[in-house]
Amino acid sequence: MAKTDVKVLGAWPSSFVLRPRIALNLKSVEYEFLEEDFGSKSPLLLQSNPVYKKMPVLIHLDKPICESLIIVQYIDEVWASGPSLLPSDPYDQALARFWAAYIDDKWFPSVRGIALPQGEEAEAELMVQVFEGLALLEDAFDKCGQGKAFFGGDKVGYVDIALGSFLGLLRVAEKMNNVKLLDEAKTPKLVGWAERFCSHDAVKEVMPETDKLVEFAKMLRARFKAPAS
Amino acid sequence: MAHEEVKLFGMWSSPFVRIVEVALKIKGVQYEYIEEDLQNKSSLLLKYNPVYKKVPVLLHNGKPIAESLVIVEYIDETWKDNPILPQDSFERAQARFWAKLIDDKCMPSLWRVFRSKDNEQEKATEEALENLKILENELTDKRFFGGETIGLVDIAAKITVYWVQVAQEVAGVGIISSQNFPVLFKWIDDLLSCNVLKETMPPKDKLAAFFRTHSKASK
Numbered sequence: 134m135a136k137t138d139v140k141v142l143g144a145w146p147s148s149f150v151l152r153p154r155i156a157l158n159l160k161s162v163e164y165e166f167l168e169e170d171f172g173s174k175s176p177l178l179l180q181s182n183p184v185y186k187k188m189p190v191l192i193h194l195d196k197p198i199c200e201s202l203i204i205v206q207y208i209d210e211v212w213a214s215g216p217s218l219l220p221s222d223p224y225d226q227a228l229a230r231f232w233a234a235y236i237d238d239k240w241f242p243s244v245r246g247i248a249l250p251q252g253e254e255a256e257a258e259l260m261v262q263v264f265e266g267l268a269l270l271e272d273a274f275d276k277c278g279q280g281k282a283f284f285g286g287d288k289v290g291y292v293d294i295a296l297g298s299f300l301g302l303l304r305v306a307e308k309m310n311n312v313k314l315l316d317e318a319k320t321p322k323l324v325g326w327a328e329r330f331c332s333h334d335a336v337k338e339v340m341p342e343t344d345k346l347v348e349f350a351k352m353l354r355a356r357f358k359a360p361a362s
Numbered sequence: 363m364a365h366e367e368v369k370l371f372g373m374w375s376s377p378f379v380r381i382v383e384v385a386l387k388i389k390g391v392q393y394e395y396i397e398e399d400l401q402n403k404s405s406l407l408l409k410y411n412p413v414y415k416k417v418p419v420l421l422h423n424g425k426p427i428a429e430s431l432v433i434v435e436y437i438d439e440t441w442k443d444n445p446i447l448p449q450d451s452f453e454r455a456q457a458r459f460w461a462k463l464i465d466d467k468c469m470p471s472l473w474r475v476f477r478s479k480d481n482e483q484e485k486a487t488e489e490a491l492e493n494l495k496i497l498e499n500e501l502t503d504k505r506f507f508g509g510e511t512i513g514l515v516d517i518a519a520k521i522t523v524y525w526v527q528v529a530q531e532v533a534g535v536g537i538i539s540s541q542n543f544p545v546l547f548k549w550i551d552d553l554l555s556c557n558v559l560k561e562t563m564p565p566k567d568k569l570a571a572f573f574r575t576h577s578k579a580s581k
Contacts, residue, residue, distance in 0.1 A: 198459075207454070230435060234431075
Protein backbone atom coordinates (compact mmCIF):
# COMPACT_ATOMS: atom_id res chain seq x y z
CA MET A 134 0.00 0.00 0.00
CA ALA A 135 1.43 3.37 -0.93
CA LYS A 136 2.24 5.66 1.96
CA THR A 137 -0.09 8.34 0.61
CA ASP A 138 -3.09 6.01 0.87
CA VAL A 139 -3.05 6.58 4.62
CA LYS A 140 -2.87 10.03 6.14
CA VAL A 141 -3.28 11.28 9.67
CA LEU A 142 -4.25 14.89 10.19
CA GLY A 143 -3.06 16.07 13.54
CA ALA A 144 -0.65 17.98 15.71
CA TRP A 145 2.20 16.70 17.85
CA PRO A 146 0.91 17.88 21.25
CA SER A 147 -2.51 16.27 20.96
CA SER A 148 -3.16 13.13 23.01
CA PHE A 149 -6.01 12.18 20.71
CA VAL A 150 -3.79 12.37 17.64
CA LEU A 151 -1.36 9.92 19.26
CA ARG A 152 -3.99 7.23 19.19
CA PRO A 153 -4.24 6.54 15.45
CA ARG A 154 -0.47 6.96 15.14
CA ILE A 155 0.21 4.31 17.76
CA ALA A 156 -2.43 2.05 16.23
CA LEU A 157 -0.93 2.37 12.75
CA ASN A 158 2.54 1.74 14.16
CA LEU A 159 1.33 -1.40 15.91
CA LYS A 160 -0.06 -2.61 12.61
CA SER A 161 3.16 -1.61 10.81
CA VAL A 162 1.20 0.58 8.43
CA GLU A 163 3.04 3.47 6.86
CA TYR A 164 1.25 6.76 6.82
CA GLU A 165 1.76 10.39 6.06
CA PHE A 166 1.46 12.70 9.04
CA LEU A 167 -0.04 16.02 8.03
CA GLU A 168 0.74 18.46 10.80
CA GLU A 169 -1.86 21.11 11.51
CA ASP A 170 -0.68 24.59 12.44
CA PHE A 171 -1.58 25.54 15.94
CA GLY A 172 -4.30 28.17 16.07
CA SER A 173 -5.63 27.62 12.58
CA LYS A 174 -7.51 24.80 10.92
CA SER A 175 -6.47 23.74 7.47
CA PRO A 176 -9.03 23.55 4.66
CA LEU A 177 -8.38 19.81 4.54
CA LEU A 178 -9.32 19.44 8.21
CA LEU A 179 -12.48 21.50 7.82
CA GLN A 180 -13.44 19.54 4.76
CA SER A 181 -12.66 16.14 6.32
CA ASN A 182 -14.31 16.79 9.67
CA PRO A 183 -17.07 19.32 9.03
CA VAL A 184 -19.05 18.26 12.09
CA TYR A 185 -16.42 18.70 14.81
CA LYS A 186 -13.61 20.45 12.90
CA LYS A 187 -11.17 18.61 15.15
CA MET A 188 -8.20 16.33 14.89
CA PRO A 189 -7.28 13.58 14.49
CA VAL A 190 -8.74 12.63 11.16
CA LEU A 191 -7.64 9.51 9.37
CA ILE A 192 -7.83 9.72 5.62
CA HIS A 193 -7.73 6.30 4.03
CA LEU A 194 -8.07 6.01 0.26
CA ASP A 195 -9.42 9.58 0.30
CA LYS A 196 -12.18 8.78 2.80
CA PRO A 197 -12.12 10.57 6.16
CA ILE A 198 -12.73 8.87 9.48
CA CYS A 199 -13.14 11.01 12.60
CA GLU A 200 -13.09 10.58 16.38
CA SER A 201 -9.91 9.00 17.71
CA LEU A 202 -11.35 5.80 19.20
CA ILE A 203 -13.54 5.22 16.17
CA ILE A 204 -10.41 5.62 14.05
CA VAL A 205 -8.54 3.07 16.19
CA GLN A 206 -11.36 0.55 15.75
CA TYR A 207 -11.37 1.21 12.02
CA ILE A 208 -7.61 0.62 11.85
CA ASP A 209 -8.03 -2.59 13.81
CA GLU A 210 -10.69 -3.87 11.42
CA VAL A 211 -9.11 -2.81 8.14
CA TRP A 212 -5.64 -4.11 8.90
CA ALA A 213 -6.91 -7.30 10.43
CA SER A 214 -3.77 -9.26 9.55
CA GLY A 215 -1.73 -7.20 12.02
CA PRO A 216 -1.86 -7.77 15.80
CA SER A 217 -5.41 -7.17 16.99
CA LEU A 218 -6.10 -4.15 19.15
CA LEU A 219 -9.49 -5.19 20.49
CA PRO A 220 -9.96 -8.59 22.14
CA SER A 221 -11.70 -11.23 20.06
CA ASP A 222 -14.07 -12.34 22.83
CA PRO A 223 -17.22 -10.18 22.75
CA TYR A 224 -17.30 -9.75 26.53
CA ASP A 225 -13.66 -8.72 26.74
CA GLN A 226 -14.33 -6.39 23.84
CA ALA A 227 -17.21 -4.84 25.75
CA LEU A 228 -14.98 -4.36 28.80
CA ALA A 229 -12.35 -2.68 26.64
CA ARG A 230 -14.93 -0.37 25.05
CA PHE A 231 -16.38 0.43 28.45
CA TRP A 232 -13.05 1.47 29.94
CA ALA A 233 -11.99 3.45 26.91
CA ALA A 234 -15.28 5.34 27.03
CA TYR A 235 -14.82 5.91 30.77
CA ILE A 236 -11.33 7.29 30.17
CA ASP A 237 -12.59 9.73 27.56
CA ASP A 238 -15.93 10.73 29.07
CA LYS A 239 -15.18 10.81 32.78
CA TRP A 240 -11.47 10.78 33.47
CA PHE A 241 -9.92 12.90 30.73
CA PRO A 242 -11.92 16.08 31.51
CA SER A 243 -10.54 16.01 35.07
CA VAL A 244 -6.96 15.58 33.88
CA ARG A 245 -7.28 18.33 31.33
CA GLY A 246 -8.79 20.52 34.01
CA ILE A 247 -5.71 20.30 36.18
CA ALA A 248 -3.22 20.47 33.30
CA LEU A 249 -4.88 23.61 31.98
CA PRO A 250 -6.67 24.87 35.04
CA GLN A 251 -9.45 27.37 35.43
CA GLY A 252 -9.33 28.24 39.11
CA GLU A 253 -7.99 26.83 42.35
CA GLU A 254 -11.24 25.64 43.83
CA ALA A 255 -12.25 23.59 40.85
CA GLU A 256 -8.75 22.16 40.77
CA ALA A 257 -8.95 20.52 44.19
CA GLU A 258 -12.12 18.73 43.22
CA LEU A 259 -10.67 17.71 39.88
CA MET A 260 -7.59 16.34 41.59
CA VAL A 261 -9.80 14.06 43.69
CA GLN A 262 -11.55 12.88 40.55
CA VAL A 263 -8.25 12.14 38.82
CA PHE A 264 -7.08 10.01 41.73
CA GLU A 265 -10.41 8.21 41.97
CA GLY A 266 -10.23 7.45 38.28
CA LEU A 267 -6.70 6.15 38.56
CA ALA A 268 -7.79 3.86 41.40
CA LEU A 269 -10.57 2.47 39.23
CA LEU A 270 -8.18 1.98 36.34
CA GLU A 271 -5.66 0.24 38.60
CA ASP A 272 -8.44 -2.16 39.46
CA ALA A 273 -9.47 -2.55 35.82
CA PHE A 274 -5.90 -3.29 34.74
CA ASP A 275 -5.93 -6.90 35.88
CA LYS A 276 -9.55 -7.44 34.83
CA CYS A 277 -8.70 -6.42 31.27
CA GLY A 278 -5.18 -7.75 30.92
CA GLN A 279 -5.48 -10.79 33.18
CA GLY A 280 -2.44 -9.80 35.15
CA LYS A 281 -0.19 -9.46 32.12
CA ALA A 282 1.92 -6.56 30.88
CA PHE A 283 -0.80 -4.46 29.28
CA PHE A 284 -4.54 -3.85 29.44
CA GLY A 285 -4.52 -5.79 26.19
CA GLY A 286 -2.74 -8.74 27.81
CA ASP A 287 0.62 -9.59 26.30
CA LYS A 288 0.34 -6.83 23.77
CA VAL A 289 -0.68 -3.20 23.60
CA GLY A 290 -4.39 -2.96 22.93
CA TYR A 291 -7.33 -0.62 22.74
CA VAL A 292 -7.43 0.45 26.38
CA ASP A 293 -3.65 0.85 26.51
CA ILE A 294 -3.88 3.23 23.57
CA ALA A 295 -6.84 5.09 25.08
CA LEU A 296 -5.17 5.63 28.45
CA GLY A 297 -1.55 5.70 27.35
CA SER A 298 -2.15 8.57 24.97
CA PHE A 299 -2.93 10.72 28.03
CA LEU A 300 0.33 9.98 29.84
CA GLY A 301 1.92 13.09 28.38
CA LEU A 302 -0.93 15.25 29.62
CA LEU A 303 -0.80 13.53 32.99
CA ARG A 304 2.89 14.36 33.31
CA VAL A 305 2.16 17.98 32.40
CA ALA A 306 -0.45 18.06 35.14
CA GLU A 307 2.10 16.64 37.57
CA LYS A 308 4.72 19.22 36.69
CA MET A 309 2.34 22.19 36.64
CA ASN A 310 0.85 21.28 39.99
CA ASN A 311 3.95 19.81 41.59
CA VAL A 312 2.10 16.65 42.49
CA LYS A 313 2.63 12.97 41.81
CA LEU A 314 -0.45 11.55 40.12
CA LEU A 315 0.94 8.21 39.01
CA ASP A 316 2.26 7.08 42.35
CA GLU A 317 3.84 3.67 43.06
CA ALA A 318 2.33 3.80 46.52
CA LYS A 319 -1.20 4.24 45.20
CA THR A 320 -1.31 2.64 41.75
CA PRO A 321 1.75 0.43 41.37
CA LYS A 322 0.37 -1.57 38.46
CA LEU A 323 -0.34 1.56 36.45
CA VAL A 324 3.15 2.90 37.17
CA GLY A 325 4.72 -0.28 35.82
CA TRP A 326 2.35 -0.31 32.88
CA ALA A 327 3.12 3.34 32.02
CA GLU A 328 6.83 2.61 31.79
CA ARG A 329 6.26 -0.40 29.57
CA PHE A 330 3.83 1.50 27.36
CA CYS A 331 6.09 4.49 26.85
CA SER A 332 9.10 2.37 26.02
CA HIS A 333 7.19 0.31 23.46
CA ASP A 334 8.52 0.72 19.93
CA ALA A 335 5.15 1.74 18.54
CA VAL A 336 4.83 4.47 21.14
CA LYS A 337 8.21 5.98 21.86
CA GLU A 338 8.74 7.55 18.46
CA VAL A 339 5.46 9.45 18.60
CA MET A 340 5.05 10.22 22.30
CA PRO A 341 6.07 13.86 22.79
CA GLU A 342 8.70 14.74 25.39
CA THR A 343 7.26 15.99 28.65
CA ASP A 344 9.38 19.18 28.63
CA LYS A 345 8.10 20.16 25.21
CA LEU A 346 4.54 19.49 26.33
CA VAL A 347 5.01 21.57 29.48
CA GLU A 348 6.28 24.49 27.38
CA PHE A 349 3.32 24.10 25.10
CA ALA A 350 0.90 24.01 28.03
CA LYS A 351 2.46 27.13 29.51
CA MET A 352 2.06 28.85 26.18
CA LEU A 353 -1.61 27.82 26.06
CA ARG A 354 -2.22 29.04 29.59
CA ALA A 355 -0.66 32.38 28.77
CA ARG A 356 -2.51 32.75 25.53
CA PHE A 357 -5.98 31.97 26.85
CA LYS A 358 -7.51 33.24 30.06
CA ALA A 359 -9.76 30.19 30.10
CA PRO A 360 -8.59 26.87 28.66
CA ALA A 361 -9.51 26.11 25.06
CA SER A 362 -12.40 23.65 24.87
CA MET B 363 -34.88 -21.26 30.08
CA ALA B 364 -32.19 -22.04 27.53
CA HIS B 365 -28.49 -22.09 28.33
CA GLU B 366 -28.31 -18.33 27.73
CA GLU B 367 -29.40 -16.13 30.58
CA VAL B 368 -30.01 -12.55 29.54
CA LYS B 369 -31.28 -9.86 31.91
CA LEU B 370 -31.76 -6.19 31.27
CA PHE B 371 -31.84 -3.71 34.14
CA GLY B 372 -33.75 -0.68 33.02
CA MET B 373 -36.11 2.14 33.77
CA TRP B 374 -39.14 2.44 31.53
CA SER B 375 -38.76 6.12 30.71
CA SER B 376 -35.10 5.93 29.71
CA PRO B 377 -34.45 6.21 25.97
CA PHE B 378 -31.06 4.52 26.45
CA VAL B 379 -32.75 1.44 27.88
CA ARG B 380 -35.14 1.34 24.92
CA ILE B 381 -32.24 1.46 22.50
CA VAL B 382 -30.87 -1.70 24.09
CA GLU B 383 -34.30 -3.34 24.14
CA VAL B 384 -34.81 -2.69 20.47
CA ALA B 385 -31.42 -4.23 19.73
CA LEU B 386 -32.33 -7.36 21.71
CA LYS B 387 -35.69 -7.63 19.95
CA ILE B 388 -34.17 -7.24 16.50
CA LYS B 389 -31.88 -10.14 17.32
CA GLY B 390 -34.72 -12.20 18.72
CA VAL B 391 -32.98 -12.60 22.08
CA GLN B 392 -35.10 -13.77 25.00
CA TYR B 393 -34.44 -11.63 28.03
CA GLU B 394 -35.78 -10.85 31.46
CA TYR B 395 -36.48 -7.18 32.07
CA ILE B 396 -35.92 -5.82 35.55
CA GLU B 397 -37.38 -2.41 36.29
CA GLU B 398 -35.23 -0.25 38.55
CA ASP B 399 -36.43 2.50 40.81
CA LEU B 400 -33.73 5.09 40.25
CA GLN B 401 -34.58 6.83 43.51
CA ASN B 402 -33.90 3.58 45.28
CA LYS B 403 -31.35 1.62 43.27
CA SER B 404 -31.16 -2.10 43.84
CA SER B 405 -28.04 -3.67 45.30
CA LEU B 406 -27.77 -5.71 42.10
CA LEU B 407 -27.59 -2.60 39.94
CA LEU B 408 -24.94 -1.10 42.18
CA LYS B 409 -23.02 -4.36 42.04
CA TYR B 410 -23.23 -4.67 38.26
CA ASN B 411 -22.54 -1.04 37.45
CA PRO B 412 -20.40 0.31 40.28
CA VAL B 413 -18.75 2.95 38.10
CA TYR B 414 -21.86 4.78 36.88
CA LYS B 415 -24.69 3.20 38.94
CA LYS B 416 -27.00 3.71 35.97
CA VAL B 417 -29.29 1.85 33.64
CA PRO B 418 -29.23 0.16 31.21
CA VAL B 419 -27.13 -2.77 32.38
CA LEU B 420 -27.16 -6.03 30.46
CA LEU B 421 -26.37 -9.22 32.29
CA HIS B 422 -25.40 -12.14 30.07
CA ASN B 423 -24.72 -15.45 31.80
CA GLY B 424 -23.91 -13.53 34.96
CA LYS B 425 -21.52 -11.06 33.32
CA PRO B 426 -22.55 -7.38 33.37
CA ILE B 427 -22.13 -4.81 30.60
CA ALA B 428 -22.91 -1.12 31.06
CA GLU B 429 -23.25 1.93 28.76
CA SER B 430 -25.86 1.68 26.04
CA LEU B 431 -23.57 1.91 23.00
CA VAL B 432 -21.15 -0.62 24.51
CA ILE B 433 -24.08 -2.92 25.19
CA VAL B 434 -25.44 -2.60 21.65
CA GLU B 435 -22.04 -3.44 20.14
CA TYR B 436 -21.85 -6.43 22.46
CA ILE B 437 -25.30 -7.59 21.38
CA ASP B 438 -24.30 -7.23 17.74
CA GLU B 439 -21.11 -9.24 18.26
CA THR B 440 -22.74 -11.99 20.31
CA TRP B 441 -25.93 -12.63 18.33
CA LYS B 442 -24.99 -12.56 14.69
CA ASP B 443 -28.43 -12.58 12.98
CA ASN B 444 -29.85 -9.28 11.73
CA PRO B 445 -26.71 -7.16 12.09
CA ILE B 446 -27.22 -3.73 13.63
CA LEU B 447 -23.88 -2.36 12.55
CA PRO B 448 -22.73 -2.40 8.92
CA GLN B 449 -20.25 -5.05 7.80
CA ASP B 450 -18.05 -2.70 5.80
CA SER B 451 -15.37 -1.08 7.99
CA PHE B 452 -15.87 2.43 6.66
CA GLU B 453 -19.64 2.19 7.00
CA ARG B 454 -19.15 0.87 10.53
CA ALA B 455 -16.99 3.85 11.40
CA GLN B 456 -19.71 6.14 10.03
CA ALA B 457 -22.42 4.38 12.05
CA ARG B 458 -20.33 4.63 15.21
CA PHE B 459 -19.67 8.31 14.52
CA TRP B 460 -23.35 9.19 14.14
CA ALA B 461 -24.46 7.05 17.06
CA LYS B 462 -21.88 8.81 19.21
CA LEU B 463 -23.01 12.22 17.98
CA ILE B 464 -26.57 11.42 19.00
CA ASP B 465 -25.43 10.06 22.36
CA ASP B 466 -22.80 12.70 23.21
CA LYS B 467 -24.20 15.84 21.64
CA CYS B 468 -27.84 15.60 20.59
CA MET B 469 -29.38 13.90 23.60
CA PRO B 470 -27.61 15.96 26.30
CA SER B 471 -28.26 19.26 24.51
CA LEU B 472 -31.92 18.39 24.11
CA TRP B 473 -32.23 17.47 27.75
CA ARG B 474 -30.68 20.80 28.72
CA VAL B 475 -33.45 22.57 26.80
CA PHE B 476 -36.16 20.81 28.72
CA ARG B 477 -34.50 21.24 32.08
CA SER B 478 -33.68 24.93 31.85
CA LYS B 479 -35.57 28.21 31.73
CA ASP B 480 -35.41 31.65 30.14
CA ASN B 481 -31.92 32.69 29.01
CA GLU B 482 -30.39 29.35 29.77
CA GLN B 483 -33.13 27.65 27.81
CA GLU B 484 -32.63 29.98 24.88
CA LYS B 485 -28.95 29.14 24.72
CA ALA B 486 -29.63 25.46 25.16
CA THR B 487 -32.25 25.56 22.41
CA GLU B 488 -29.79 27.16 20.00
CA GLU B 489 -27.26 24.44 20.67
CA ALA B 490 -29.83 21.66 20.39
CA LEU B 491 -31.09 23.01 17.09
CA GLU B 492 -27.54 23.16 15.74
CA ASN B 493 -26.93 19.56 16.67
CA LEU B 494 -30.19 18.41 15.14
CA LYS B 495 -29.38 20.31 11.96
CA ILE B 496 -26.17 18.32 11.66
CA LEU B 497 -28.17 15.13 11.94
CA GLU B 498 -30.88 16.32 9.56
CA ASN B 499 -28.28 17.22 6.94
CA GLU B 500 -26.77 13.77 7.10
CA LEU B 501 -30.05 11.96 6.66
CA THR B 502 -31.39 11.47 3.22
CA ASP B 503 -34.64 10.20 1.87
CA LYS B 504 -33.47 6.68 2.56
CA ARG B 505 -35.74 4.73 4.82
CA PHE B 506 -32.82 3.61 6.95
CA PHE B 507 -29.54 5.32 7.65
CA GLY B 508 -27.35 2.36 6.89
CA GLY B 509 -29.12 0.71 4.00
CA GLU B 510 -31.90 -1.80 3.68
CA THR B 511 -32.58 -2.66 7.27
CA ILE B 512 -32.77 -0.88 10.57
CA GLY B 513 -29.43 -0.24 12.19
CA LEU B 514 -27.84 1.39 15.19
CA VAL B 515 -28.13 4.97 13.97
CA ASP B 516 -31.76 4.51 13.01
CA ILE B 517 -32.55 3.13 16.44
CA ALA B 518 -30.73 5.88 18.30
CA ALA B 519 -32.05 8.71 16.14
CA LYS B 520 -35.64 7.57 16.09
CA ILE B 521 -35.82 6.93 19.79
CA THR B 522 -34.31 10.35 20.45
CA VAL B 523 -36.83 12.08 18.21
CA TYR B 524 -39.73 10.17 19.80
CA TRP B 525 -38.62 11.31 23.25
CA VAL B 526 -38.13 14.88 22.08
CA GLN B 527 -41.61 15.01 20.60
CA VAL B 528 -43.11 14.20 23.97
CA ALA B 529 -40.73 16.35 26.01
CA GLN B 530 -41.15 19.41 23.83
CA GLU B 531 -44.90 19.33 24.16
CA VAL B 532 -44.69 19.08 27.93
CA ALA B 533 -42.08 21.83 28.15
CA GLY B 534 -43.96 24.03 25.70
CA VAL B 535 -40.81 24.49 23.64
CA GLY B 536 -40.94 23.63 19.97
CA ILE B 537 -37.80 21.91 18.76
CA ILE B 538 -38.66 19.43 16.07
CA SER B 539 -41.45 20.11 13.64
CA SER B 540 -42.18 19.10 10.11
CA GLN B 541 -41.18 22.61 9.04
CA ASN B 542 -37.74 22.90 10.54
CA PHE B 543 -36.68 19.26 10.43
CA PRO B 544 -38.66 17.66 7.63
CA VAL B 545 -36.41 14.63 7.29
CA LEU B 546 -36.19 13.87 11.01
CA PHE B 547 -39.92 14.41 11.29
CA LYS B 548 -40.60 12.03 8.46
CA TRP B 549 -38.38 9.47 10.15
CA ILE B 550 -40.67 9.43 13.14
CA ASP B 551 -43.58 8.44 10.95
CA ASP B 552 -41.42 5.68 9.57
CA LEU B 553 -40.50 4.63 13.08
CA LEU B 554 -44.09 3.88 13.93
CA SER B 555 -44.38 1.76 10.86
CA CYS B 556 -41.51 -0.36 12.09
CA ASN B 557 -42.97 -3.04 14.33
CA VAL B 558 -40.10 -3.66 16.63
CA LEU B 559 -39.81 0.04 17.44
CA LYS B 560 -43.54 0.56 17.69
CA GLU B 561 -43.99 -2.16 20.26
CA THR B 562 -41.00 -1.06 22.33
CA MET B 563 -41.83 2.63 22.73
CA PRO B 564 -43.71 3.63 25.84
CA PRO B 565 -47.08 5.26 25.12
CA LYS B 566 -46.71 9.00 24.57
CA ASP B 567 -49.26 9.97 27.20
CA LYS B 568 -47.54 7.89 29.87
CA LEU B 569 -44.20 9.45 28.99
CA ALA B 570 -45.72 12.95 28.98
CA ALA B 571 -47.23 12.38 32.41
CA PHE B 572 -43.83 11.23 33.66
CA PHE B 573 -42.13 14.36 32.30
CA ARG B 574 -44.75 16.56 33.88
CA THR B 575 -44.22 14.98 37.28
CA HIS B 576 -40.46 15.20 37.02
CA SER B 577 -40.09 18.57 35.41
CA LYS B 578 -40.06 20.29 38.78
CA ALA B 579 -37.43 17.94 40.19
CA SER B 580 -33.82 18.87 39.56
CA LYS B 581 -31.61 16.57 37.47
